Amino acid sequence: MAKRRYAYSLLLGGIYLALPAMKRFKQIVADLKANIDDPELEDLTPLLWQFICYPPKIPLRLHQQQLLDKAQKFVVTVDDPYFTNITLNIKGFKWGSGKNKILLSHGWGSKAADFTELINALLELPNTEIIAFDAPANGSSDGDLSNLLLFVGAVKSVILETGTPDVVIGHSFGAMANVVGLHELAIQPKLLVSIAPFILLQENFIKNMTAVGVPTADQQAFLDDFKKQYGIYPSYYNMPDLYRFDASLNHWLAYDDADMMLPNTYLQNFLSAHPSIRTKNFSGAGHERIIKLPAVIEDVIVEIKAALDIS
Structure with missing residues (x-):
């Protein structure tokens, strides 16, 4: 079951696209937490991309x-x-x-x-x-x-x-x-x-990942994948x-x-x-x-x- 849930997340949005914005974000967080301690799961990185890069949307008042x-x-x-x-x-x-x-x-x-x-x-x-x-x-x-x-x-x-x-x-x-x-x-x-x-952008990423219990090794794997995608670590994007x-x-x-x-x-x-x-x-x-x-x-x-x- 864990592998099946994770496989859906490999799509950019995958099954999440059918969900209302806030429910989608909550589902991403729930899936991430459910998969963190799964010994059969080799890589949290695709889920972390969605967790880090999906901006939750609040309806207009x-x-x-x-x-x-x-x-x-x-x-x-x-x-x-x-x-x-x-x-x-x-x-x-x-x-x-x-x-x-x-x-x-x-x-x-x-x-x-x-x-x-x-x-x-x-x-x-x-x-x-x-x-x-x-x-x-x-x-x-x-x-x-x-x-x-x-x-x-x-x-x-x-x-x-x-x-x-x-x-x-x-x-x-x-x-x-x-x-x-x-x-x-x-x-x-x-x-x-x-x-x-x-x-500090990278520190914010780390803070958010730590808050939901992402292990340090998986955090580093995400940061390394960020560098692979963009050619630089998110630490480059620092206000100083x-x-x-x-x-x-x-x-x-x-x-x-x-x-x-x-x-x-x-x-x-x-x-x-x-x-x-x-x-x-x-x-x-x-x-x-x-x-x-x-x-x-x-x-x-x-x-x-x-x-x-x-x-």
Whole structure:
């Protein structure tokens, strides 16, 4: 039985494709746990690819759908040579038509509409255009599995479609994607806002695998397969190495020193190397809830007004 269950997982999604998004993720986790101690199972790697690279999808709430209904919709494309080998349609959303462009990039397993509270506050600013999108395999966009490179591809495609942003805001995985995408496009915005940014990708993978009981040897086998697929270990994708901006960038960073997803030690080590980044600690906010926190939103608005000289 164990071999049969595992064999299904070798398909990219396999039987999981027929399941609703959250049930699918729970089934992936259940299958992974069920197979961890199976002596007949030689390799957990295919299951780990799905566990690591499948972003769970949470349905839209009514107030989020109402916000999207007011948006101007657009579509950009991103090539996916990693999982589907097709060109993905990425869904984008715009509000307003002012000269000041504000781009938002959401985190892993999230969507543009998760910025609803922040977007509603941004809509109060004069002469602005707010741009957001659902990253590959997240929200309403195409894709099955995702990774940082696909997130970066989406950031770049959206910027090339909508124009150079004056303000760029990113949460979690989206904050890391912003740093890479902006550097690759040689863009330095008037203000970069990073909220609970990812710092060390490989350590996050290891943390997640450890949390479900994946043995160290199987973790290393996955990391080795990652290198085989991409030519580098995920440790390459670390914010300290990816961050190429100098002290001239106006960068404001919000974090929670008790964030369970973002160990504070990782963040502080990064910040010590970049003392020009201005920071504020919202202790106890929570990794996901921090973008909805009124105090965070108020501070983001203050930062934007100062950067864009809005009274």
